[in-house]
Amino acid sequence: MRTNRLVSTLEMSHDDWLQWRRTGLGGSDIAAICGLSRYKSPMEVYLDKLGEIPPIEDNxxxxxxxxxxxxxxxxxxxxxxxxxxxxxxxxxxxxxxxxLANIDRWLPGQNAGLECKNTGEYAKGDWEGTTAPTEYILQANHYMAVTNADRWYIAVLIGGWDFQWRVIERDEELIKNLITIEEEFWTNNILAQQPPALSHQDTNYLKTTYKDSVADSTVDLPEEAYPIIKSLAEARQLIKVAEMQEETAKNQIKGIMQNKEQAYWQGDLKFTWKANKKGIRSFRVIGGDE
Structure with a gap:
């Protein structure tokens, strides 16, 4: 299978590049339309391809x-x-x-490509072990599907000094699934101009799109809203259970600490329970929420 070299980007302006990106699905879109991105929702991809939201400002x-x-x-x-x-x-x-694929580098003689990443120290945990984050595994296999490559390398610079790299071997089953998912999204959503379901990442989109309300207006929820209502009720119940479990665990730790201010686990500080000037003790989980 020979890959199509769609257009040269050598002297292409940034605006023209953005327009070409809207003619298809690129590597950075894949995790989002699979519902596996931590940064972007299917709705954002949909609105971007239709040109209904401005591109992210350079930062x-x-x-x-x-x-x-x-x-x-x-x-x-x-x-x-x-x-x-x-x-x-x-x-x-x-x-x-x-x-589509706008790749960073090609490795001649290997039938392989390279994706270059730069991230902060906060993301160091994403690169523990020998594999790469899910988003990048999907991105790499999308590139392999487009270019017919055998493998893809991912190189990352963490915090400006920690350099690491991974190799992602071609996964035929995953590529087959990605082709199906991308085909369905492009046909059923983009071409049909049918918005995908909203997700937890669309809170800001809804706030900005519907920032005003019509006084005393109402809506009757349709029958197909029942699974959503049920899901919301179940989620709220799970939150209550999780809150009780959290409070129980905190109290058990406090019971071990008694009047001590700090608690260590295997040499690392994990909890503090300190009193302020008013004598009120505040419990804190180090590295987590209170």
């Missing part, structure tokens, strides 16, 4: 990603001894034209 984090991409790529090449080259193009799946 220091995005600028750092652009500036550090060649640094991460060169670091990967030096660390592994593998050659990497730019492609300067948007690629398109030959049989599924809505599947």
């Amino acid at each position: 220091p984090k995005m600028k750092a990603g652009r500036i550090l991409e060649p640094v991460v790529a060169d670091w990967f090449a030096e660390e592994t001894g593998m050659k990497v080259i730019r492609q300067n193009a948007i690629f398109q799946h030959p049989r599924h034209p809505h599947m």
Whole structure:
């Protein structure tokens, strides 16, 4: 299968690049439409492709990603001894034209690509172990589907100094599922202009879209809203159970601490229970919510 080189990005303006992105689904969209992204919802992808929301304004984090991409790529090449080259193009799946790939680097002679990431120290836990975060595994397999590659490397710079890399081998079953999911989303949502279901990530979208209310207006919920009502009731009940479980665990820790201010577990400070000037003790979970 030969990949289509859809358009060159060598001298393409940023605005033109954004327009080309809207002609299909790229690697950064995949986790979102699968409902597995921590950063973006299916609704955001839908609105972006239809041009109904402005693109994210450039910010220091995005600028750092652009500036550090060649640094991460060169670091990967030096660390592994593998050659990497730019492609300067948007690629398109030959049989599924809505599947696009704007890849960071290609590894000649390997039939493989490289995705470069830059993140903060806060994300260090995402890279523990030998695998990569789910979002990037999906992104890599999407790229492999488009380019017919055998594997994809992911290089990440954490906190400006901690360099790591992973290799994601081609997963035929996952690619098959991604093709189906992307086909359905593109056809049933984008082309049909049918919005996907709202998710927990759409709170701000709803606040800004419906910021005003019509006085004394009402709506009758349709029959198909029943599963949603049931889900909400079940979630609220689970919250109550979780709150009781949390309070019980806290009290049991307090019972062990008694009048001590700090509690350690295997050498690490885990809990504090200190009194303020008024003599009121406040319990705190280190690294978590109170």
